[in-house]
Amino acid sequence: MRVLGFESSAKSASVAVCDENGLVSQYFQNSGLTHSRTLLPMAEDMLKNLSLTINDIDLIAVAHGPGSFTGIRIGVSAVKGLAWAAEKPVCGVSTLQAMAYNGTVFPEGSLICCVMDAKRSQFYNTLFEIKDGIPVRLCEDRAIGAAKLVEEIENHKKSVFIVGDGASMCYNALENLKANAVLVPEPLRYQSAWGVCMAALKEKQQSVHELLPVYLRLSQAERERQERVFGR
């Protein structure tokens, strides 16, 4: 089983190929260039350098959200187009679930706090615990206020490892738990296509038409329309 994974849910972007032996190749960038310009060329260059074509891929995986609306749309759309043309199954995985694999470096029982900057004083977040080397989910993906998240992880009273593009912001907001908290360094901090592949290997395959973005919140345009039309 050879998986091609895409991750473009925030500022960084990455593509990876994994097979039953683990990571074959990963191409990551955090340059600020737009994903619509960088993502597909990265995948194309990577396959070519591996002497592979899209026909050698068994499954195409993508982080379907939450995350930047534009980033998720680019990733999901690119994968839909590619998989439709190449007639391959796909798998959309939670950005936060994929990110939790970055935490499998930590000791058994550790808490992994996955945080993305959701703007408007919120994080996209979920919590995992490492059991038998695998991240086990403790709550659903959610948009949560910064203060509420800090209170919740301080209540856990465990060593907590913070990953994701909101990690530094979350770490700085902790007041009473700094001694037990680890701000994961680059290159393991950010969401990665390696994690997307690892998560996809445990999920159900989908047809191209089943793959949809998962935003968790209304977009700015939808919010503003609701406020204008319904006054809320």
Next chain:
Amino acid sequence: MRVLGFESSAKSASVAVCDENGLVSQYFQNSGLTHSRTLLPMAEDMLKNLSLTINDIDLIAVAHGPGSFTGIRIGVSAVKGLAWAAEKPVCGVSTLQAMAYNGTVFPEGSLICCVMDAKRSQFYNTLFEIKDGIPVRLCEDRAIGAAKLVEEIENHKKSVFIVGDGASMCYNALENLKANAVLVPEPLRYQSAWGVCMAALKEKQQSVHELLPVYLRLSQAERERQERVFGR
């Protein structure tokens, strides 16, 4: 300061760009394809995808060894050629020193054991301890027998994090310390160009002509000649 780093000391190969803000891009592969076929195209594709040229790079860094003789020759030769043509300074860093940056994810005071498979029942190895978030060297780079290394790290009686392409072999050889030892998972286990860039940022720049491979041992051809000619 923008650094372009190359790592090709064993089976995996990688290239990375780092600047004063950290990792800009890393392109890693562990496919078994020869580095002479993959390494320079990876660098070329990566720079193009970042909208950079070699003229935008301030320093070219490379893992100068120890490691596979062929791998090191390919990396060092590619960097010498590139830096000579582009008139850039270079920096050769120890493969083991660069690998230690993978360990900066671990808690203060942890022991980082960097191990590469040197064949003939030996490891290329060095030990580091994390102090103020930085890996501090505890011994020189060396080729060491597997049994001797196991004895030495068991004597440390500390949590030990094992990185490098010899990590799994070293972990399996530990008998009394397994409970305190962590076999670092992919994608942080193997030597990486990110680590090469991070190490180079703390080292003295060199001219192209000063850059030389560091093998630590005689090559097979040299050993066999000595045995033939001098009977030893």
